[in-house]
Amino acid sequence: MIKTDAVVVGAGPVGLFVVHQLGIIGLKAEIIDNLDKIGGQCIELYPDKPIYDIPAIPECTGEGLTKNLLEQIKPFKPNFHLNERVEAVSQNKNEWKVETSKKKIFITPNIIIAGGVGSFEPRKFFVKNVEKFENNGVFYSVKNKNDFKNKKVCIFGGGDSALDWAIELSKISDVILVHRRNEFRGAEHSAEIVKKLEKEGKLKIKTPFQINSIEGEKKVNAITIKNEDGKIEKIKTDCVLGFFGLIMKLGPIAEWGLNLEKKTIPVNTENFQTNKEGIFAIGDICTYPGKLKLILSGFHEGALAARACFKIAKPNVAYRFEYTTTSKSIQERLGVKKGD
């Protein structure tokens, strides 16, 4: 069990910056994210694309922004709990109990939900019976490539994951790469390798084809694919791998009693508290009249929510407004205080 001043759900840009705002006023935070990396949408959806509307930063990439935010919160030594989804939130006397998918338990007076549009999950095949074969012939990631050794494997997708795994698995298994169009969107270099391997007979490429059905009783034994003109082909195979990118699904946040509206959490604009005292929502996940889904708006929301957390975490201490430029105590927390 971990006790802390605030639990932050989501390590996107907004969750990261609120750690800073909590830190400068002396509050400790634990951050939990379902992904295996820090940065939310910025890192998962557009790491290399430019952002032009972060105040005072004319241009930076999603990855650059994440790196700078991490640098900015370093003095507060926040604990990250990655690959863990927050599943349940419940009352525990006058505090909150937070439970994760890895059965970790946090006790805290404040929860700040910075969950964006929810947690990322792989997009799946849409054909009949596909659930029945999930993790038993149908996969959306490769945990151990030796599971595919000497097997017939059909890989679907045109991005980097599909290309990289086609190249890698072609060394140990019988690979067919299927994609809905002739162009691949993954790195050009990888696309060239795949085409070279096809020429050398080391793998097969089927384009423009999409999945049509999966056949088999207890395990997958064949699939059919179809092209734009409805032409159907049958392929004998042992496993199917789908790499269609990630989709955001709200997930367990919907079950915490927060009166969701259109998959977002209503908050007041004074301190971004939800309908429950001590639970705040900031960033893309929150809604109020005039809400803009922008990083800069999330930063402001975090600044106000952090001050409200202070009053709940330290009810007997008076909160004092201070500037980072002139406050000795803030500079001590930042570890930058110069001797007078």
Added chain:
Amino acid sequence: MAKITYIEFLNKKKHVIEVPNGMTIMDGAVQNAIPGVDAECGGACACATCHVYIDENFFNKISKIESAEQDMLDMAYEPNKLSRLSCQIVVNDDLDGMVVNLPLKQA
């Protein structure tokens, strides 16, 4: 302003909407609560849940598909050669009368 007809997949129900110039085909659907367009990312070309099939007669009249949209379409449900992401199509007078077929599902 253009009159756009959105047709649902299963029941073929028609929704005729006057969409002002400058708005997207996605906006027209979402603001009028037409079932079948989710638009999870709000029009950022980042979710592929605003996928539609454009009527053949209009496909060549609309703005050309950019590579970012083509890439995103890889993730849509059953894309075909008439597929577009409706958030990337801005309405103008020339699109008056256009028919947009909605897919069975988004994601």
